[in-house]
Amino acid sequence: MTPSAPTHLVTRAYDTAGVREMQDELFALYAEVYADQLSDPFYSVERFADRFAGHSNRSTFRLVTGRIGTELIGYAYGGPLSANTQWWRGLREEIPPDVLTEDGSRTFALNEIMVKASWRRRGIARSLHDMLLDGRPERRATLLVDPANTPARTAYLSWGWQILGPLQPFPDAPVYDALVVDLPLSHVVAG
Numbered sequence: 001m002t003p004s005a006p007t008h009l010v011t012r013a014y015d016t017a018g019v020r021e022m023q024d025e026l027f028a029l030y031a032e033v034y035a036d037q038l039s040d041p042f043y044s045v046e047r048f049a050d051r052f053a054g055h056s057n058r059s060t061f062r063l064v065t066g067r068i069g070t071e072l073i074g075y076a077y078g079g080p081l082s083a084n085t086q087w088w089r090g091l092r093e094e095i096p097p098d099v100l101t102e103d104g105s106r107t108f109a110l111n112e113i114m115v116k117a118s119w120r121r122r123g124i125a126r127s128l129h130d131m132l133l134d135g136r137p138e139r140r141a142t143l144l145v146d147p148a149n150t151p152a153r154t155a156y157l158s159w160g161w162q163i164l165g166p167l168q169p170f171p172d173a174p175v176y177d178a179l180v181v182d183l184p185l186s187h188v189v190a191g
């Protein structure tokens, strides 16, 4: 069972207006968490910053941070898929079209979640994940996970996510697994 997050973890939600002044802090934690992969152009801080800008410039962007004291320990962010999203474009398997139809309010995409290595396996990612998805009006959520990323994959599957199929979002990106979960999350107690 995932333990409860430390009681001194302070989580806070932001929209697009709230993120600008802490962007450098977010990028610094990304660089620390992905230190082993930064030489791969897709994982470079510059490319992450580009993707972050694309996501965070949307008015529907949502971010949840976790801090202990003043230190940023982890964060998660995402936003709803638009009706003309390209999200499903890179699917590598035949999926019934009705599963992939978006209307702007069907699906929340969880774009990133990360926790500082020294604070892992204490339920912090789950707290960030639950806070980001709790109370969302969408009917489901989606994310992409590298099948070789055992910690993340194991966590998502244990939190109720299901594998839809392999998806490569960009030509130089890994082939991820696209996962989906129904909202509201069944394990989050309302209130």
Ligand SMILES: CC(C)(COP(=O)(O)OP(=O)(O)OC[C@H]1O[C@@H](n2cnc3c(N)ncnc32)[C@H](O)[C@@H]1OP(=O)(O)O)[C@@H](O)C(=O)NCCC(=O)NCCS
Pocket: 001, 002, 003, 033, 112, 113, 114, 115, 116, 119, 120, 121, 122, 123, 124, 125, 126, 127, 144, 145, 146, 149, 150, 151, 152, 154, 155, 156, 158
């Ligand atoms: C994935 C990640 C966010 C999990 O953060 P976390 O705070 O450790 O996660 P939680 O403590 O909330 O959940 C832990 C669960 O993850 C899974 N897990 C974590 N590490 C694992 C490992 N080494 N092997 C197998 N399962 C693991 C388990 O299901 C675990 O539950 P348990 O502790 O009860 O066994 C963290 O490992 C991370 O930041 N990784 C690098 C960035 C990343 O890969 N992000 C996801 C991109 S899709």
